[in-house]
Amino acid sequence: MASRALLLLILGAALIGLVPIGVRMCADQPYLIAPLAVAFWRFAFAVPPLLAWNRWRQRSVDAPARPWLLACAGLLFGCDIACFFVAITRTSVANATLLSNLAPLVVAAWSTVVERRPPTRGETGGALLAIAGVVLLVAPEARLEGGAHVVGIALALASAVFYGGYQIAVAxxxxxxxxxxxxxxxxxxxxxxxxxxxxxxxxxxxxxxxxGWGLLIALAVLTQIGGQGLITWSLAHLAPIFSSVVLLVQPVVAIVLAWLLFDQHLGWMQGAGAVMVMLGIVLAHRGRSAT
Known part of the structure; x- marks a missing residue:
């Protein structure tokens, strides 16, 4: 079951990597949809089919167990998306991407301090290696900026905290x-x-x-229902810290797709970063398996 969950988690993370591609396509001619509006429609269009699926499975969503935690998960995820989308307007996309992908550190800190389950050496090493890979992925576009961009940096960091909290809540x-x-x-x-x-x-x-409506619906189906659906299912079968590391596949997929679809430059540094992310996942998996 764990192997199947890992494969589905990777597939889900890869589908989430479509989000920045979809946002760019929606924002370009001839659709011209604001990024925050794209984020809203991604969730809004996912709700009706999910409700229909629950009804078909004869599951009630009217009075679920622990409704406060369900609401908290949705609040955290919504705040994560909002912070990230606003952050990319206040600082560089590379800076926002890098900082928002520090969620594994949030999950590891929670697991260590609150749940008294510190990560293994393999998980720690894998997480640090994968994060270093993300640094290389965005390094060509990242830059130090003046005080005017402090808000963007703060929002990107808040995005990482919210996303880490969302992963913990869903787990x-x-x-x-x-x-x-x-x-x-x-x-x-x-x-x-x-x-x-x-x-x-x-x-x-x-x-x-x-x-543009078709594009928005496709984004909801592929990323929210498909990608987040696979991730949500997998989190029941994998450790939160390891899962958080695996989700760093997302920026790798996004950068590769941007290279293929938009002819964005992909140099040796990004290639090395992608390899480091994958090696970090392998190291974290071995560290978890050894316990």
Whole structure:
């Protein structure tokens, strides 16, 4: 079961790597959708099919167990997305990507301090190696900036804290709740969180071209239902710290796809970073398996 969960977690993380590609496509001509609006529609369009799936499975989402933790997971995820999307407007995309991917450190700190389950040496080494790989992935675009960008840096760090908290909450929820119920409530709450933020953020809330609706629906199906669905299912079968390291596959996929689709430069440094992320995952897996 653990091997299957690992494969599905990697696949889910790869699908989430489509998010920045989808956001860029939505923001470009002819659709011109504001990034925060894309984030909102990603969750909003995922809710109806998830509700239908729950009804078909004869599961009620009206009075779930531990509703406060379900709501908290959705709140954390919505805040994570909001902070990251605003951060990329206040600092470089590379800086925001790097800092928001420090979530494994948040999960490790929680596991050590609160749950008294410190990571193994292998997990620690794997996490540090994978994070170093992310540093190389974004290094060509990252830069030190002046005080005007402090807000962007702070929001990116907040995104990492929120995403780490979301992973911890979902891992706890999956001990006694089905993945589809968790996904449904999380998507609904996150959409509610993002709706006012998207309105305040300005820009187009709806696409300028009808084809944009299809793109938004595809993004919801592939990334939220598909990607987050696989991740949510897998978190019931894998340790949170290790899972958090595996999720660093996301920026690797995003950068490779940007190279393939948008002809963005992919140099030796990004290639080395991608290899380091993969080696970090292997090291963390061996460290977990050895315990």
């Amino acid at each position: 706890h929820l999956r001990r006694d709740q089905p993945a589809d119920r968790v996904m449904t409530v999380v998507a609904a709450v996150a959409a509610l969180v993002l709706a006012p933020i998207a309105l305040i953020g300005g820009g187009n809330l709806v696409p300028d071209h009808a084809g």
